[in-house]
Amino acid sequence: MGATRVGMIGAGGVAQRHARVLSGLPNVQLVAVTDVLPAAASRLAEEHGTRAVPDVAAVLAERPDAVYVCVPPFAHGPAEDAVLTAGVPLFVEKPIAINMDIAHEIAALVSAQGVRTAVGHHWRYLAAADRARELLAGRQVRLVAGAWLDKVPPVAWWPRRDRSGGPVVEQAAHVLDLIRYLAGEVIEVAAAGNGTPPPVDGADVDGATAATLRFANGAVGTLAATCVLGWKHRAGLEIYADGLALSIGEEGLTAREGDREWTVESDPEDARVAVDRAFIEAVRGEGEDIRVPYAEALRTHRLALAVAESAARGRPVTVDPGPADGELGAARESIAARGRMPAGGGTVAGRAAVTREAAVAREATVAGEAGVAGEATVVGEAAVVGEAAVVGEAVAGRASVAGSAGSGSSVKPHV
Numbered sequence: 394m395g396a397t398r399v400g401m402i403g404a405g406g407v408a409q410r411h412a413r414v415l416s417g418l419p420n421v422q423l424v425a426v427t428d429v430l431p432a433a434a435s436r437l438a439e440e441h442g443t444r445a446v447p448d449v450a451a452v453l454a455e456r457p458d459a460v461y462v463c464v465p466p467f468a469h470g471p472a473e474d475a476v477l478t479a480g481v482p483l484f485v486e487k488p489i490a491i492n493m494d495i496a497h498e499i500a501a502l503v504s505a506q507g508v509r510t511a512v513g514h515h516w517r518y519l520a521a522a523d524r525a526r527e528l529l530a531g532r533q534v535r536l537v538a539g540a541w542l543d544k545v546p547p548v549a550w551w552p553r554r555d556r557s558g559g560p561v562v563e564q565a566a567h568v569l570d571l572i573r574y575l576a577g578e579v580i581e582v583a584a585a586g587n588g589t590p591p592p593v594d595g596a597d598v599d600g601a602t603a604a605t606l607r608f609a610n611g612a613v614g615t616l617a618a619t620c621v622l623g624w625k626h627r628a629g630l631e632i633y634a635d636g637l638a639l640s641i642g643e644e645g646l647t648a649r650e651g652d653r654e655w656t657v658e659s660d661p662e663d664a665r666v667a668v669d670r671a672f673i674e675a676v677r678g679e680g681e682d683i684r685v686p687y688a689e690a691l692r693t694h695r696l697a698l699a700v701a702e703s704a705a706r707g708r709p710v711t712v713d714p715g716p717a718d719g720e721l722g723a724a725r726e727s728i729a730a731r732g733r734m735p736a737g738g739g740t741v742a743g744r745a746a747v748t749r750e751a752a753v754a755r756e757a758t759v760a761g762e763a764g765v766a767g768e769a770t771v772v773g774e775a776a777v778v779g780e781a782a783v784v785g786e787a788v789a790g791r792a793s794v795a796g797s798a799g800s801g802s803s804v805k806p807h808v
């Protein structure tokens with residue numbers, strides 16, 4: 394197999410990092426870079442001896458084997474849509490959007506297209522995360538304490554809620570993702586924001602957020618986030634189980650079990666390389682270690698948005714993590730068996746069209762259009778569960794929803 398041809402959409406800080414990591418992997422060739430700022434695309438392209446092109450269509454015209462989408466949170470949607478519709482494997486940076494609507498729409502398209510996806514939650518590749526999983530295996534987690542205590546990053550969009558989604562969605566999402574990976578699903582959050590933005594021009598995000606988390610397995614936890622420091626103070630989590638205390642960050646893990654305490658160091662750079670290597674190897678058919686495909690990032694995003702919503706509204710928010718992967722697999726099979734949607738692979742156009750139409754219908758009140766109502770119900774449910782593959786189950790199992798669609802109810806996604 395020849396070199397894996399990679400296109401890059403967005404040429405800012407994180408795109409530069411991915412380009413650097415990719416250039417160090419064997420058999421990877423960066424074939425095109427685009428950015429809404431042509432100078433940024435040109436700079437990155439020049440550094441890597443490749444071409445800057447005017448837009449996403451021009452990236453896809455290079456017939457890449459995979460595309461990285463490294464745009465700010467508010468800009469997600471159109472690029473992913475184009476890449477997936479072309480049937481091209483997609484690596485996308487976190488957070489996957491600033492709301493659930495676009496994330497649901499893209500998740501449905503991912504599922505319909507059956508292409509490989511990976512999201513930049515590289516913390517799951519930390520040696521500390523591996524070691525923590527081993528230590529926690531077979532134990533009941535009791536308490537989790539996550540924190541992201543930092544400065545405002547030097548990008549203009551960051552301190553604006555409508556651009557970044559806020560510090561929990563944009564930054565603490567790494568910690569929330571690792572919390573889910575190590576301690577299980579959160580089913581309810583109750584958060585408060587301090588209401589005063591960080592002292593930065595144009596900022597309207599909370600300077601600090603505190604949240605409590607209730608887990609499906611009975612564990613409880615907290616998340617603390619602030620962006621008012623002038624430095625990165627601490628980012629990580631502590632996990633407590635009977636007779637075991639773990640402290641985990643990008644630099645490593647400290648564990649104490651009874652009288653024994655030890656530390657495992659990890660180089661954060663290793664995980665940043667590993668997340669790209671795993672994606673490229675999966676695209677090449679040489680590996681199966683994508684730890685956060687799009688559907689998994691959707692769950693982390695739902696949790697982060699629930700914390701942000703709870704802080705904004707001042708009341709607890711229930712989180713529906715959606716079905717486990719095994720259930721999704723079964724749903725996919727059963728949908729395929731009924732001929733509603735292929736289990737994976739195949740051509741693009743028909744399925745993409747259905748998904749998009751349905752995604753639009755999900756937003757609307759679907760009264761009166763029986764034909765559309767069926768699809769809307771289908772994808773409305775997919776949006777709720779976060780997986781288009783679940784849709785067929787929803788159709789089969791939730792006839793009452795279809796009925797209410799016909800009588801004028803709108804199908805709303807969960808947060």
Ligand SMILES: NC(=O)c1ccc[n+]([C@@H]2O[C@H](COP(=O)([O-])OP(=O)(O)OC[C@H]3O[C@@H](n4cnc5c(N)ncnc54)[C@H](O)[C@@H]3O)[C@@H](O)[C@H]2O)c1
Nearest residue numbers: 403404405406407428429430464466468486487488513548
């Ligand atoms: N996983 C990680 O460790 C990590 C690290 C840094 C950033 N990130 C994430 O990556 C994303 C980008 O962060 P960044 O630091 O690179 O931001 P940045 O502002 O440095 O770069 C973003 C680039 O995207 C471009 N852009 C904006 N809209 C575009 C569009 N529609 N099409 C093409 N290009 C567009 C901008 O012009 C800019 O050059 C953020 O969501 C951030 O959270 C992740």
